[in-house]
Amino acid sequence: MRHRFSLLLALLYTAAGFAATPPATHPRTMRLDYYHTGNPKQEVFSMDRVVLEPLPWPGDLQKAIDSSNLGNCLFEVRDKASDRLLYSRGFDTIFAEWVSTEEASRVSRTFSESVRFPAPDAPVKITLKARKDDVFREVWSVDVDPNDKFVDRSRPPSPGPLLEIQKSGNPASKVDLLVVGDGYTAAERGKFEKDARKFTDTLFATSPFREHQQQFNVWGLSPAADESGISRPSSGIQRRSPLGASYDSFDSERYVLTTENRTLRDVASFAPYEFVEIIVNGATYGGGGIFNLYATVAADNAFSAYVGVHEFGHHFAGLADEYYTSDVAYQSTEKRPEPWPPNVTAMHDPANLKWKDLVETGTPLPTPWNKDPYETFERDIQKQRKAIRAAGKPESEMEALFHKEQRAVDEMLGAEKYAGKIGAFEGANYEARGYYRPQLNCIMFTRTTNFCAVCRRGIERIIAMYAD
Numbered sequence: 001m002r003h004r005f006s007l008l009l010a011l012l013y014t015a016a017g018f019a020a021t022p023p024a025t026h027p028r029t030m031r032l033d034y035y036h037t038g039n040p041k042q043e044v045f046s047m048d049r050v051v052l053e054p055l056p057w058p059g060d061l062q063k064a065i066d067s068s069n070l071g072n073c074l075f076e077v078r079d080k081a082s083d084r085l086l087y088s089r090g091f092d093t094i095f096a097e098w099v100s101t102e103e104a105s106r107v108s109r110t111f112s113e114s115v116r117f118p119a120p121d122a123p124v125k126i127t128l129k130a131r132k133d134d135v136f137r138e139v140w141s142v143d144v145d146p147n148d149k150f151v152d153r154s155r156p157p158s159p160g161p162l163l164e165i166q167k168s169g170n171p172a173s174k175v176d177l178l179v180v181g182d183g184y185t186a187a188e189r190g191k192f193e194k195d196a197r198k199f200t201d202t203l204f205a206t207s208p209f210r211e212h213q214q215q216f217n218v219w220g221l222s223p224a225a226d227e228s229g230i231s232r233p234s235s236g237i238q239r240r241s242p243l244g245a246s247y248d249s250f251d252s253e254r255y256v257l258t259t260e261n262r263t264l265r266d267v268a269s270f271a272p273y274e275f276v277e278i279i280v281n282g283a284t285y286g287g288g289g290i291f292n293l294y295a296t297v298a299a300d301n302a303f304s305a306y307v308g309v310h311e312f313g314h315h316f317a318g319l320a321d322e323y324y325t326s327d328v329a330y331q332s333t334e335k336r337p338e339p340w341p342p343n344v345t346a347m348h349d350p351a352n353l354k355w356k357d358l359v360e361t362g363t364p365l366p367t368p369w370n371k372d373p374y375e376t377f378e379r380d381i382q383k384q385r386k387a388i389r390a391a392g393k394p395e396s397e398m399e400a401l402f403h404k405e406q407r408a409v410d411e412m413l414g415a416e417k418y419a420g421k422i423g424a425f426e427g428a429n430y431e432a433r434g435y436y437r438p439q440l441n442c443i444m445f446t447r448t449t450n451f452c453a454v455c456r457r458g459i460e461r462i463i464a465m466y467a468d
């Protein structure tokens with residue numbers, strides 16, 4: 001009798017549980033927040049918290065394992081009992097960029113980071129790996145018990161209503177892109193919606209996103225800011241904006257990042273998402289993009305469309321910068337190991353060029369182009385660019401300079417013998433020598449409007465990892 005009673009209870013419980021939560025085949029989203037501390041000589045990882053996010057896992061469980069070999073880091077989730085690999089993804093960190101800056105030679109820093117995965121039923125082991133000599137090696141591992149009472153199941157503060165910018169279907173079979181606003185006051189909610197739709201329209205006007213638009217859902221969230229705008233320390237502007245985005249990241253005036261990862265994750269957990277675009281409410285040229293973390297763009301600049309798509313290329317597909325003539329925060333290295341991004345190469349062996357299958361027979365490798373006049377022209381532009389910023393001139397002067405630059409560069413590159421061809425053109429990845437890009441022009445190289453063929457293929461491979 002007693003047995004039958006508990007069986008009945010168990011059945012009732014299961015039925016009630018089934019109705020209240022998604023079916024067992026469709027788990028919730030679990031997140032590990034941790035701290036990544038160090039300097040160029042030493043790195044330490046430490047546990048912060050495990051969170052059960054409010055929404056179901058937005059991905060396809062059939063596409064749980066990442067075989068793309070992209071990113072400086074890789075995380076793996078394995079069943080503790082059987083060691084079976086349940087989930088993996090490559091990604092990049094702000095730490096990996098910061099550690100090559102001058103600041104890192106003087107001081108250690110701590111960054112909050114997260115990994116998200118389908119909530120498991122039983123204990124798992126999470127392993128973090130870092131790429132060293134082009135092989136992923138374990139740097140940290142931690143056990144997570146999904147049934148631990150300290151798993152944080154609480155509901156974070158609401159960031160406001162979820163905006164449905166484009167709904168193509170079930171999140172599990174679509175790429176889910178979340179557009180988050182930073183520096184928009186409650187009164188500017190309408191402006192955020194307009195800016196978010198503008199970004200979305202630009203992205204899907206660009207190939208190959210255009211051809212794959214129906215494989216994307218796009219969501220919007222914008223926690224209200226007390227004050228309009230975000231921080232820009234080099235102009236003396238300080239704002240405690242909800243997501244903490246700021247210009248001048250790593251002391252590069254146009255580089256917009258946030259290191260408030262915990263806050264960003266709590267806000268983002270109110271949307272199904274795999275990729276995050278942070279739109280900041282500002283007119284000064286700027287943005288940033290980190291593979292599988294987020295991209296940023298300032299909304300109101302004449303070049304916002306270009307910056308938005310370019311930075312999203314970094315974030316979405318791990319594309320490298322193909323440019324090499326403007327200042328960046330990283331210190332140049334003497335070695336030229338083969339970089340992992342799909343669109344740049346050190347080409348140690350032209351016969352095994354990584355995009356060789358796209359090169360027409362008869363195209364020489366490396367592919368010649370008139371590099372010197374381009375570099376002379378660009379050096380002069382960079383000098384003018386610095387002078388405009390140093391003198392605190394209005395943004396319209398910078399925009400006029402960029403327009404003039406793009407017209408001249410389009411003309412120069414368009415007149416090249418191998419214009420439009422796929423080859424290996426020297427000058428890429430911040431270096432004038434020793435790195436090569438696939439085509440003369442690409443949105444990862446200049447402020448043009450198109451991705452090159454190799455970048456397009458890189459993007460399509462990522463879409464296939466998330467959408468049917």
Ligand SMILES: [Zn+2]
Nearest residue numbers: 442444452455
């Ligand atoms: Zn490209």
